[in-house]
Amino acid sequence: MAKQYETVIGLEVHVELATKTKIFCSCSTQFGGAPNTHTCPVCTGMPGSLPVLNRQVVEYAMAIGLAANCEITRVCKFDRKNYFYPDNPQNYQISQLYLPIARNGYVEIGTGGTRKRVRIHEMHMEEDAGKLVHDEWDDTSLVDYNRSGVPLVEIVSEPDMRSADEVIAYLEKLRMIIQYLGASDCKLQEGSMRADVNLSVRETGAKEFGTRTEMKNLNSFKAIARAIEGERNRQIELLSEGKKVIQETRRWDDNKEASYAMRSKEDAQDYRYFPDPDLVPIIISDEWIERVKRNQPELRDEKLKRYKKEFDIPQYDAEIITASRHMAELFERASALCGKPKKVSNWLMVETMRLLKEKNMEPEELAFSPENLAGLIELAENGTINSSVAKEVFEKIFTDNVNPVEYTEKHGLKTVNDEKELLKVLEKVIAENPQAVVDYRGGKEKALGALVGQTMKAMKGKANPGMVNKKLREILQ
Amino acid sequence: MDITGMTAVELGKRIQKRELSAVDAVKAYLAQIDQVEALVHGFVTVDREGAVKRAETVQKKIDDGTLAGPLAGVPAAIKDNLCTKGMLTTCSSRILENFKPTFTAEAVKRLENAGAVVIGKTNMDEFAMGSTTETSYFGVTRNPWDLEHVPGGSSGGSCAAVAAEECPYALGSDTGGSIRQPSSFCGVVGIKPTYGTVSRYGLIAYGSSLDQIGPIAKDVTDCAVILETLAACDRKDSTSMPRENYDFRGALVDDVKGMKIGIPQDYFIEGLDKEVKEHILRAAAVLKEKGAAVEEFDLSLVQYAIPAYYVIASAEASSNLSRFDGVKYGYRTSEYEGLHQMYKKSRSEGFGAEVKRRIMLGSFVLSSGYYDAYYLKALRTKALIKQAFDKAFEKYDVILAPAAPTTAPELGASLNDPLKMYLGDIYTISVNLAGLPGISIPVGTDSKGLPVGMQIIASCFDEAKLFRAAYAYEQTKAYERPRLVKETRKERRER
Numbered sequence: 001m002a003k004q005y006e007t008v009i010g011l012e013v014h015v016e017l018a019t020k021t022k023i024f025c026s027c028s029t030q031f032g033g034a035p036n037t038h039t040c041p042v043c044t045g046m047p048g049s050l051p052v053l054n055r056q057v058v059e060y061a062m063a064i065g066l067a068a069n070c071e072i073t074r075v076c077k078f079d080r081k082n083y084f085y086p087d088n089p090q091n092y093q094i095s096q097l098y099l100p101i102a103r104n105g106y107v108e109i110g111t112g113g114t115r116k117r118v119r120i121h122e123m124h125m126e127e128d129a130g131k132l133v134h135d136e137w138d139d140t141s142l143v144d145y146n147r148s149g150v151p152l153v154e155i156v157s158e159p160d161m162r163s164a165d166e167v168i169a170y171l172e173k174l175r176m177i178i179q180y181l182g183a184s185d186c187k188l189q190e191g192s193m194r195a196d197v198n199l200s201v202r203e204t205g206a207k208e209f210g211t212r213t214e215m216k217n218l219n220s221f222k223a224i225a226r227a228i229e230g231e232r233n234r235q236i237e238l239l240s241e242g243k244k245v246i247q248e249t250r251r252w253d254d255n256k257e258a259s260y261a262m263r264s265k266e267d268a269q270d271y272r273y274f275p276d277p278d279l280v281p282i283i284i285s286d287e288w289i290e291r292v293k294r295n296q297p298e299l300r301d302e303k304l305k306r307y308k309k310e311f312d313i314p315q316y317d318a319e320i321i322t323a324s325r326h327m328a329e330l331f332e333r334a335s336a337l338c339g340k341p342k343k344v345s346n347w348l349m350v351e352t353m354r355l356l357k358e359k360n361m362e363p364e365e366l367a368f369s370p371e372n373l374a375g376l377i378e379l380a381e382n383g384t385i386n387s388s389v390a391k392e393v394f395e396k397i398f399t400d401n402v403n404p405v406e407y408t409e410k411h412g413l414k415t416v417n418d419e420k421e422l423l424k425v426l427e428k429v430i431a432e433n434p435q436a437v438v439d440y441r442g443g444k445e446k447a448l449g450a451l452v453g454q455t456m457k458a459m460k461g462k463a464n465p466g467m468v469n470k471k472l473r474e475i476l477q
Numbered sequence: 478m479d480i481t482g483m484t485a486v487e488l489g490k491r492i493q494k495r496e497l498s499a500v501d502a503v504k505a506y507l508a509q510i511d512q513v514e515a516l517v518h519g520f521v522t523v524d525r526e527g528a529v530k531r532a533e534t535v536q537k538k539i540d541d542g543t544l545a546g547p548l549a550g551v552p553a554a555i556k557d558n559l560c561t562k563g564m565l566t567t568c569s570s571r572i573l574e575n576f577k578p579t580f581t582a583e584a585v586k587r588l589e590n591a592g593a594v595v596i597g598k599t600n601m602d603e604f605a606m607g608s609t610t611e612t613s614y615f616g617v618t619r620n621p622w623d624l625e626h627v628p629g630g631s632s633g634g635s636c637a638a639v640a641a642e643e644c645p646y647a648l649g650s651d652t653g654g655s656i657r658q659p660s661s662f663c664g665v666v667g668i669k670p671t672y673g674t675v676s677r678y679g680l681i682a683y684g685s686s687l688d689q690i691g692p693i694a695k696d697v698t699d700c701a702v703i704l705e706t707l708a709a710c711d712r713k714d715s716t717s718m719p720r721e722n723y724d725f726r727g728a729l730v731d732d733v734k735g736m737k738i739g740i741p742q743d744y745f746i747e748g749l750d751k752e753v754k755e756h757i758l759r760a761a762a763v764l765k766e767k768g769a770a771v772e773e774f775d776l777s778l779v780q781y782a783i784p785a786y787y788v789i790a791s792a793e794a795s796s797n798l799s800r801f802d803g804v805k806y807g808y809r810t811s812e813y814e815g816l817h818q819m820y821k822k823s824r825s826e827g828f829g830a831e832v833k834r835r836i837m838l839g840s841f842v843l844s845s846g847y848y849d850a851y852y853l854k855a856l857r858t859k860a861l862i863k864q865a866f867d868k869a870f871e872k873y874d875v876i877l878a879p880a881a882p883t884t885a886p887e888l889g890a891s892l893n894d895p896l897k898m899y900l901g902d903i904y905t906i907s908v909n910l911a912g913l914p915g916i917s918i919p920v921g922t923d924s925k926g927l928p929v930g931m932q933i934i935a936s937c938f939d940e941a942k943l944f945r946a947a948y949a950y951e952q953t954k955a956y957e958r959p960r961l962v963k964e965t966r967k968e969r970r971e972r
Contacts, residue, residue: 048679091799272843277686
């Protein structure tokens with residue numbers, strides 16, 4: 001029988017923080033400016049310039065650390081990581097090695113009904129590097145320092161994960177926490193969240209870890225899952241052939257679904273870390289921690305509990321809605337406006353999710369206002385519009401955030417409640433469909449449906465189906 | 478009017494009284510530069526046209542009443558490791574031979590706001606690494622007292638320029654004695670303030686945790702006035718500190734009665750030149766006569782200061798200087814294949830031997846496996862030295878010491894023995910490690926006619942005490958001009 005292997009995975013996750021300005025200067029962190037327009041002497045490493053720490057970075061890092069159950073380091077320092085590369089203007093990165101902001105935390109993840117803790121070894125603050133652009137025509141490289149100095153936190157887990165599912169669950173959990181805190185938008189595709197996977201395999205039951213590799217360039221959950229699968233198989237294959245896994249950094253190519261070695265441990269650089277003498281230690285007081293805790297928004301787990309209690313909506317619905325802080329906010333605000341949380345939840349769970357899927361969008365991208373959703377619910381509930389019209393209007397709200405009252409008014413979508421007009425149409429429908437009338441009178445309930453349909457059609461959908469039904473029954477009795 | 482013979486404060490007063498203009502002042506100094514610069518070579522850059530223009534602008538402001546103050550219209554020279562917007566800032570290195578900063582250092586800005594007229598940038602040891610100004614890529618600076626001798630370093634250009642009266646005052650920087658030692662060699666007054674007193678923003682760093690900017694001038698009064706202008710807590714420098722006391726002029730009183738002065742015995746043993754020792758002890762006796770209580774004490778730990786300093790300063794330098802890589806500004810080698818060769822060749826060709834030596838030393842002590850044994854141990858030594866000084870200052874108001882073990886050595890005598898050169902920093906280095914303020918004032922000349930400087934050290938933020946002792950001593954002794962200046966004056970008169 002073939003040997004059984006277990007996969008052991010630890011993650012290094014980089015998250016770009018959502019501060020308006022960079023970590024050590026007042027340049028904008030905005031993504032996508034013309035090259036080298038969000039720069040100054042500090043973030044381009046000009047001689048004589050000095051870094052000044054942005055306190056908001058510390059607060060975001062503390063908030064994430066606290067939400068991930070970490071101990072906050074009361075006297076923390078920045079260190080210099082020395083290496084030469086042109087995207088790094090000083091040829092050292094200001095990071096934290098000796099006294100990182102947070103240590104010894106954990107997050108809870110759930111996969112397939114089981115729950116487990118993934119421990120966090122440490123979390124530190126650092127600056128991002130610039131971006132190199134290679135000009136193939138000219139055979140030169142250009143550098144854009146707009147990203148240089150954008151604040152990052154790196155979250156280093158313990159090797160506690162055993163499968164791609166657990167890795168994804170862990171990443172989703174981190175992303176949810178950080179998005180809830182407003183500390184980052186955590187977009188993998190845009191690079192505001194990046195994960196490096198440390199993976200090794202060992203025979204099931206073995207005590208010692210195997211030799212690990214580090215996988216870089218993973219920019220979607222799918223790529224991460226594929227890379228884990230690929231690397232696991234590569235390592236198992238090596239071991240079963242009696243070969244050894246080499247400790248190295250590998251780059252994942254998601255198009256080829258294969259990885260290749262970047263550098264081995266032997267050519268690992270000596271970064272010559274030492275405390276940055278340009279920055280003073282950060283002293284974190286109890287008061288500061290308390291203030292950050294107080295300002296922390298309600299996180300997902302607390303929200304879940306509250307929703308079930310306060311709004312009486314099913315667990316499953318509450319989970320879907322709270323999975324995105326933005327959706328949860330839409331829910332709460334729309335519910336407060338119309339006073340019908342169950343209806344709001346329904347619109348989000350059914351129509352919103354359908355359209356998100358159809359348009360391949362993330363819940364964070366929802367652009368309609370809670371006012372318009374609440375307005376729509378009121379129109380539907382007081383019978384101003386019927387349910388099929390409501391769906392039609394909702395699509396317009398979803399795509400263009402239209403005001404439902406104005407929209408139904410403008411397009412004449414209001415249900416016609418005028419009895420005289422309805423009776424006129426009914427007479428006509430009965431006259432034109434003698435067979436259906438005979439069938440209904442002969443006991444075929446279904447025939448009534450056909451008549452209702454004809455009436456709705458004749459009234460261009462603006463009739464109230466309940467009323468049509470009732471009147472028809474009265475007439476045909 | 479002997480404009481260049483005046484102190485900065487005297488010159489400033491005359492300008493305020495409209496006895497002469499800022500333009501007259503700058504022109505007098507440019508004329509003196511014409512006369513002696515070829516001999517002394519105190520400057521890397523003299524910005525003649527720019528200086529006159531700036532003087533005209535300043536004079537206009539003085540005339541319309543928008544600018545007043547003791548330094549308004551007074552020329553100044555700036556060490557070439559302080560950034561000056563649009564003006565060459567080379568650190569006396571080939572790697573920055575064509576570098577023009579995009580901003581002006583905070584210290585220079587503060588002087589300019591007070592009406593200083595920058596006339597140029599002074600020569601220095603490359604990246605402030607050296608004790609003789611001989612490691613400059615742009616050639617040596619000579620000591621105005623004897624052109625065959627070095628001016629000291631690394632602020633040798635600034636000190637020589639002040640002594641040769643090419644400028645009334647200059648800014649220097651001091652990482653291990655780079656203001657005090659050349660001040661001593663050139664017979665001028667130079668102060669290294671408490672770490673954190675003057676913003677380092679715009680100072681091209683050597684050893685960031687030790688670097689401090691300070692003034693060099695003809696007398697103590699000038700230094701106090703200039704330091705009042707320089708000192709400020711600057712948000713752009715995280716190591717900058719708010720002070721309770723920014724009044725230094727108030728300390729300029731000729732009274733040391735009851736002042737407690739300590740003399741560390743350990744500073745007066747082997748290695749100290751006999752004549753220097755006699756001068757310092759004589760100066761101490763002068764202060765005693767004026768009513769100070771002078772006593773010897775054991776400072777200890779002195780022998781550990783030099784290794785600790787060279788480990789810390791070199792470690793920081795190895796990282797600080799890594800940004801000079803030929804990618805963004807400064808020197809880039811002409812021929813190369815690929816990025817790594819470009820780095821290697823640009824840096825090999827761009828840096829001089831002493832800088833490379835310290836980069837290698839610093840990289841070594843930070844390497845994995847050596848960090849604890851060297852760098853951390855050096856940091857612990859630094860803390861112990863600070864403690865030893867703190868203890869001494871419980872007892873004494875100020876400490877007297879030599880600024881250097883000898884007077885200025887001959888040109889070329891130091892470079893071939895770097896260890897000996899490093900040992901020459903013994904009296905100044907501990908002050909940087911402990912972050913203390915220290916001043917060097919001239920106390921006479923030796924039998925070769927070279928100046929001897931005495932160092933006065935005070936506790937952190939206690940510059941006032943240091944100024945008081947220095948001022949009181951200065952009242953007993955007239956300022957001495959170097960032979961070169963006396964001779965060129967004579968020549969001028971005879972012509």
